[in-house]
Amino acid sequence: GKGSNTADKEGSKNTNATTTSTKKKVIGVMIGDMSNQFQSYIMDGMKAEAKKYEDEFEFVFVDGKFDSNVQLSQAENFISQKVNAIVLIPGDKEGSKPIVDRIVKAGIPLIGCNTKVADMEKLTTYVGSDTIQSGELLMQGIADKLGGKGNIVELQGFYGHEPQIERHKGIQNILSKYSNIKVLAENTGKWNRAEGMAVMENWLKSDLKDKINAVVAHNDEMAIGAMKAVEAVGLLDKIIIGGIDATPEMLKYLKEGKVEVTVFQDAVGQGKKAIECAVKAVKGEKLEKEYMIPYELVKPEDADKYLAKYPTK
Amino acid sequence: MQENYILEMENITKTFSGVKALNNVKLKVKKGTVHALVGENGAGKSTLMKILMGIYKPDSGIIKFKGKEVSFQSPRDSLNLGISMIHQELCLIPYMTVAENIYLGREPLSSTGWVNEKIMFQNTKNLLDSLDIPIEPTVKINELSIANRQLIEIAKAISYNAELIIMDEPTSAITDREVNNLFKIIRTLIVKGISIIYISHKLNEIFEIADEITVLRDGQYIKTDSIKNLNKEMVIEMMVGRELKQLFPKKEAKITDIILEVKNLTHKRKFKNISFKLRKGEILGVAGLMGAGRTELMESIFGLRKLDEGEIYINGKKVEIKSPKDAIKNKIAFLTEDRKRTGLFLEHSVEDNMIISSLKNYLKGKIIVDHKKIKNICKKYIEQLKIKTPNEQQIVKKLSGGNQQKILIAKWLLTEPDIFILDEPTRGIDVGAKAEIHSLMSTLAQEGKAIIMISSELPEILGMSDRIIVMHEGRITGELSRDEANQDLIMKYATGMFFKN
Amino acid sequence: MNYRHILSRYGITIVFVAMVIVASILSPYFLQLGNIINVLRQITIIAIAGFGVTFIIISGGIDLAIGSIIALTGVIAASFAHPNQFPVIVPILIGLLVGALTGLISGSIIVFGKIPPFIATLGMMISARGLALIYTEGKPITNFSKSFDFIGEGLVFNIPFMIYILLITLCVSHFILRHTKIGKYIYAIGGNEQAAIVSGINVTKTLLFVYSYGGLLSGLSGILLASRISAGHPTAAVGYELDAIASAVIGGTSLSGGIGTVWGTLIGALIIGVLNNILDLLHVSAYWQQVLKGVIIVGAILLDRIKTLNTNEDGR
Amino acid sequence: MNYRHILSRYGITIVFVAMVIVASILSPYFLQLGNIINVLRQITIIAIAGFGVTFIIISGGIDLAIGSIIALTGVIAASFAHPNQFPVIVPILIGLLVGALTGLISGSIIVFGKIPPFIATLGMMISARGLALIYTEGKPITNFSKSFDFIGEGLVFNIPFMIYILLITLCVSHFILRHTKIGKYIYAIGGNEQAAIVSGINVTKTLLFVYSYGGLLSGLSGILLASRISAGHPTAAVGYELDAIASAVIGGTSLSGGIGTVWGTLIGALIIGVLNNILDLLHVSAYWQQVLKGVIIVGAILLDRIKTLNTNEDGR
Numbered sequence A: 001g002k003g004s005n006t007a008d009k010e011g012s013k014n015t016n017a018t019t020t021s022t023k024k025k026v027i028g029v030m031i032g033d034m035s036n037q038f039q040s041y042i043m044d045g046m047k048a049e050a051k052k053y054e055d056e057f058e059f060v061f062v063d064g065k066f067d068s069n070v071q072l073s074q075a076e077n078f079i080s081q082k083v084n085a086i087v088l089i090p091g092d093k094e095g096s097k098p099i100v101d102r103i104v105k106a107g108i109p110l111i112g113c114n115t116k117v118a119d120m121e122k123l124t125t126y127v128g129s130d131t132i133q134s135g136e137l138l139m140q141g142i143a144d145k146l147g148g149k150g151n152i153v154e155l156q157g158f159y160g161h162e163p164q165i166e167r168h169k170g171i172q173n174i175l176s177k178y179s180n181i182k183v184l185a186e187n188t189g190k191w192n193r194a195e196g197m198a199v200m201e202n203w204l205k206s207d208l209k210d211k212i213n214a215v216v217a218h219n220d221e222m223a224i225g226a227m228k229a230v231e232a233v234g235l236l237d238k239i240i241i242g243g244i245d246a247t248p249e250m251l252k253y254l255k256e257g258k259v260e261v262t263v264f265q266d267a268v269g270q271g272k273k274a275i276e277c278a279v280k281a282v283k284g285e286k287l288e289k290e291y292m293i294p295y296e297l298v299k300p301e302d303a304d305k306y307l308a309k310y311p312t313k
Numbered sequence B: 001m002q003e004n005y006i007l008e009m010e011n012i013t014k015t016f017s018g019v020k021a022l023n024n025v026k027l028k029v030k031k032g033t034v035h036a037l038v039g040e041n042g043a044g045k046s047t048l049m050k051i052l053m054g055i056y057k058p059d060s061g062i063i064k065f066k067g068k069e070v071s072f073q074s075p076r077d078s079l080n081l082g083i084s085m086i087h088q089e090l091c092l093i094p095y096m097t098v099a100e101n102i103y104l105g106r107e108p109l110s111s112t113g114w115v116n117e118k119i120m121f122q123n124t125k126n127l128l129d130s131l132d133i134p135i136e137p138t139v140k141i142n143e144l145s146i147a148n149r150q151l152i153e154i155a156k157a158i159s160y161n162a163e164l165i166i167m168d169e170p171t172s173a174i175t176d177r178e179v180n181n182l183f184k185i186i187r188t189l190i191v192k193g194i195s196i197i198y199i200s201h202k203l204n205e206i207f208e209i210a211d212e213i214t215v216l217r218d219g220q221y222i223k224t225d226s227i228k229n230l231n232k233e234m235v236i237e238m239m240v241g242r243e244l245k246q247l248f249p250k251k252e253a254k255i256t257d258i259i260l261e262v263k264n265l266t267h268k269r270k271f272k273n274i275s276f277k278l279r280k281g282e283i284l285g286v287a288g289l290m291g292a293g294r295t296e297l298m299e300s301i302f303g304l305r306k307l308d309e310g311e312i313y314i315n316g317k318k319v320e321i322k323s324p325k326d327a328i329k330n331k332i333a334f335l336t337e338d339r340k341r342t343g344l345f346l347e348h349s350v351e352d353n354m355i356i357s358s359l360k361n362y363l364k365g366k367i368i369v370d371h372k373k374i375k376n377i378c379k380k381y382i383e384q385l386k387i388k389t390p391n392e393q394q395i396v397k398k399l400s401g402g403n404q405q406k407i408l409i410a411k412w413l414l415t416e417p418d419i420f421i422l423d424e425p426t427r428g429i430d431v432g433a434k435a436e437i438h439s440l441m442s443t444l445a446q447e448g449k450a451i452i453m454i455s456s457e458l459p460e461i462l463g464m465s466d467r468i469i470v471m472h473e474g475r476i477t478g479e480l481s482r483d484e485a486n487q488d489l490i491m492k493y494a495t496g497m498f499f500k501n
Numbered sequence C, D: 001m002n003y004r005h006i007l008s009r010y011g012i013t014i015v016f017v018a019m020v021i022v023a024s025i026l027s028p029y030f031l032q033l034g035n036i037i038n039v040l041r042q043i044t045i046i047a048i049a050g051f052g053v054t055f056i057i058i059s060g061g062i063d064l065a066i067g068s069i070i071a072l073t074g075v076i077a078a079s080f081a082h083p084n085q086f087p088v089i090v091p092i093l094i095g096l097l098v099g100a101l102t103g104l105i106s107g108s109i110i111v112f113g114k115i116p117p118f119i120a121t122l123g124m125m126i127s128a129r130g131l132a133l134i135y136t137e138g139k140p141i142t143n144f145s146k147s148f149d150f151i152g153e154g155l156v157f158n159i160p161f162m163i164y165i166l167l168i169t170l171c172v173s174h175f176i177l178r179h180t181k182i183g184k185y186i187y188a189i190g191g192n193e194q195a196a197i198v199s200g201i202n203v204t205k206t207l208l209f210v211y212s213y214g215g216l217l218s219g220l221s222g223i224l225l226a227s228r229i230s231a232g233h234p235t236a237a238v239g240y241e242l243d244a245i246a247s248a249v250i251g252g253t254s255l256s257g258g259i260g261t262v263w264g265t266l267i268g269a270l271i272i273g274v275l276n277n278i279l280d281l282l283h284v285s286a287y288w289q290q291v292l293k294g295v296i297i298v299g300a301i302l303l304d305r306i307k308t309l310n311t312n313e314d315g316r
């Protein structure tokens, strides 16, 4: 396959490492959901950074599948293996409470990444951003494009996922300032393009068709789905579309003018920093309580700049 | 004399999707008697009994039990009132033990309220011992042959200590020895004042055991009379509505070359060193007690089981038969003994059932099915075998047993076989249909086909076979010509008392 | 008698028609041509995979791997579909081939290993998803040639190309099931495997065909999905197997085997599709959509059942 | 003969033991007490729901609503479990009750509506998830009383309280199935419904019990999950039904009904749990974990099957 497989090599190497040398320090990395595209970019950053410490450290990545229960089990597994530090991207903020408690109780340094946990003060440090802000930036960007008034539809993330809840909150925060922006409909696109597309297609067949001025999508995948639906009915220049993540594909469409807004979150940067912090924590170096890597609103003219942040194939 | 009757059913009518299965039928059973219920396949016997058991609700009619009018909502009601039934379609749970099956729905409880397995097994053991049935209470039903399952059904029905026991074809899968045992049991029950409704297609049995007889035909009540006033011919005539000339219509056929020869067939746990020859035009009867290994032997010849040793020759040429497909290619047909399990596609149409083994002859080109040709040929066979079905699209499940059997015969005729293996070909089939099947066998033999017929019914074996081989515990213990054979002799070989090679 | 027969035979179709009538009363937009095409396009992917699983269910099996196979074939096809890379037939053939191959593997495990289909395809479901993730490192594969884009987006006589594919697949599947030898064998095996063996049917060969065909159609769905969303996505189509199986079952295919039609599966998929569509058209709030969706699916079958119940009171 | 009998009866347990041996050779951490407790705690939720669905499958049915019911009961129980609100028994009873009630509803639809269990519980699966979302407005419910937290986190004699619950549920379920009348009826109905009816068994009552019990155990799982993750989450437990059903099937319960044990389901859940655990312990990369997981599940059953195949060549 051309999709190469670093993950594969990494995997088998790690396996050897455990069985041959137990001297290496181990850092457990709990990814919220590995099949999530955005988090796979964080992982890219982490892996790139991890390479630097290969000789002293072993990094173990596990997949939480957006399920706090699964993550709790993984934390327990790490604790029983007595890993030296843990990096955690929680799949869910509230559900992370016992995970954090247990790791902290076991005396293992815990680095939060990307998504906040319920008890922030228990973390050794936090590398990431404040998810609410992404919703605010997105909605603000769209409100500006709309000139402060118009009708929007909201494509939400998978119900109950932390980013869905927080982004919705952020969007609400901004909307409360704009009494002339009305939400005509909302539904979940489950973070995914096909679902987002189908929902948008249906809306576009209904009475909403001529009323929608903007689509506010909780991520770029759904925004792209909506874009395709809008494109199919020839309304691209009438409807403003915005998402979050600034994925390479979204940036391309931004440049082409097919979508208007996206919000960048430095996935690679977060990933790198989190690993760096974990290593420092094991070595006993001093860390700040928080390394905020804020969201940034991406303007079309900056698309290339952001594209460059992704590792080229 | 009202009080004389344990059961009175009157004006019973039952319709299935517009078809009248029963029309104003009545049945009156005297206390302490065996009452035979007879009629052709599909006459409505089982339906009437299922109404009595509360399995079906009648459209109209009155049921009186011990003089009191009753209405049954479910089998629980009738079981509670003292009616039990041996079901024609064996109604047992495959993965449960004999004891669990027998006590299903009325498990003995311990003082704490849990099922008392110990007592259940003990009771079952006592029950089976008293009925002379040598089966362990702890074996699971799926490990039993159908014959043994039928014995368990019998034991179960009796264990209810009911006042009225319905026996719907209780002997269709068992051999004479067990039948005699059953009759012994029935006679002791009668003495205790228990009444029996006895359904069977075997008129010999009916004349041996019944006191009275009720005849149904096409859902209509025909007549009730004391058995003493009747003879077989009269009963048959009432059943079929016409005179039936001959019971075993064996016609002379020219017996010619050897078509099939098997040598030393061995299957390590089932049979050993089986050799026999079969000629064109011949009907070879295979007799034996239940469990003699006859079915397994034929399954092996047909490629359903692996042989450990032995050779098969067809027309003098050695053949390898690894699957039924090979067997069919070699022009062998195999009518299995268990219609429901290994024969029919119950949810599928008559036509689909008939054509499945010979599809390759009814294609346009290599893969496309020629529906028109299939329809025509099926219609032809429906007519030829006098299969009672509204049309060739009818779901087979809805047909009576005899007609289902004929569909299977048609299916195999469609493969144009030279060798026909028939395992219990008339099990559960009415006299009329039976005679038709027998006459068909004769015709086939006359056409030069070779037939192997396994049967547990000795009159059938004696009436139809040109030659008889008898098996006992996986070996051939004897071979008899048509002339020398008689019931006694066969039984002696079958029980292993005699051994001749 | 005759009208009853029609009711029991076409029951679910009648329920579907009733649904369409209600929907068009509730929303004036529903019956517009554009929207009808919309619904058809939306159900295409599920329906095609549904035809495949209909074969499998009729044969007495089940396939849980559908969603994963759609994703796997989607990403693999996508990786051969970049502009100026290969003619469009290459990604298509590769996608179909991979699909059929996974089906063949599941089928082999079932037939030769005598593993229950549920377990065998559960294993395939988990493993194939893993392979899709490995193949892509978790990221979508995008940037397709115009001709690959056409598959999911193109119009022919103003009707989406996908819909033609849907209809062709329907006809081919119907033809196989109803008018070929192997079709009859599939019903026979599902109806009574023992009897099928005795009847001289090569069960092994037939089942291998069935699972391969199911895989092939999942592969086709994968290609369509990738083209429709302009991306081969390793996490696409999660749970589609449930929709596909539900379409078949709603359409009258019996999970115990031996009974079913692809036509019914199309109706089943349409019922689900119309439901999603009308709830969106009416902009029913999303949470309530879920509640209603569950209730209406059961309600539709119940309606169908009530009609057939009358036909055959003792129909158990 | 006798050892063959053992093999065929305890086949999957033997496969499990083999797995444990291999795992403990591969990783020194595996057999540590702490880790074993981990595995047990991790499988508890699936296993308990699995016992319920074992009842259902034995009776000839299926339950797809498990995951949704776990979420629904979890959020409802959670909303009564805040500190100083009610005694802990209140959220527990409410959770169990809601669970049993949803089961009763599914059961009623199946029994009275004569709807296939697949469809009825599919409807319940979709609707219950919607209800959970409505109840919480999509947000998790947190902040529990100490005693509610104890359920999922507390230790008794150094062993998690959850594990006791697991064992008690196992024993009770085993006891019902094996030693009570209704247990026998469940097997009977799944084995041959017609035969059960003519034996005078009240099929309706029995099936209603079965589905209610299944719902009850899903409710219990929901409470445990909420307590364990300190949150009642409307989108928790997505897809748990598949794990629960897989545990049952791996453990020897036949999807065609009439066969199965809860003990087997525990082994099935353990096999999945040990698999997840050892792959994590060995730091197999996550994508490869998926691939391997699918392969090993099939492999385990295959191993089991090979042994039983030898036992009974004529077993068809």
Ligand SMILES: Nc1ncnc2c1ncn2[C@@H]1O[C@H](COP(=O)(O)OP(=O)(O)OP(=O)(O)O)[C@@H](O)[C@H]1O
Binding pocket: B016, B017, B021, B039, B040, B041, B042, B043, B044, B045, B046, B047, B048, B088, B398, B399, B400, B401, B402, B428, B430, C314
């Ligand atoms: N569940 C059913 N649905 C539709 N038709 C049925 C059903 N049960 C029986 N029938 C029809 O009712 C008629 C009577 O059938 P029944 O089984 O009572 O006959 P029978 O006298 O017991 O025949 P046999 O000797 O073959 O057992 C037949 O025409 C049969 O096809």
Ligand SMILES: Nc1ncnc2c1ncn2[C@@H]1O[C@H](COP(=O)(O)OP(=O)(O)OP(=O)(O)O)[C@@H](O)[C@H]1O
Binding pocket: B142, B143, B144, B145, B146, B147, B270, B288, B289, B290, B291, B292, B293, B294, B295, B296, B297, B337, B456
């Ligand atoms: N499914 C099974 N499992 C275990 N033993 C079986 C099974 N089927 C048959 N047997 C046993 O195999 C032996 C041979 O049975 P078979 O059916 O060949 O006898 P048969 O001579 O054809 O008698 P029948 O008249 O009962 O058909 C018997 O001991 C029988 O109990």
Ligand SMILES: O[C@@H]1[C@@H](O)[C@H](O)OC[C@H]1O
Binding pocket: A036, A037, A038, A157, A163, A191, A218, A219, A220, A221, A244, A245
């Ligand atoms: O794109 C989304 C991402 O921004 C969030 O962090 O997780 C869910 C997503 O898929």
Ligand SMILES: [Mg+2]
Binding pocket: B045, B046, B047, B088, B168
């Ligand atoms: Mg009958």
Ligand SMILES: [Mg+2]
Binding pocket: B294, B295, B296, B337, B423
């Ligand atoms: Mg036999």
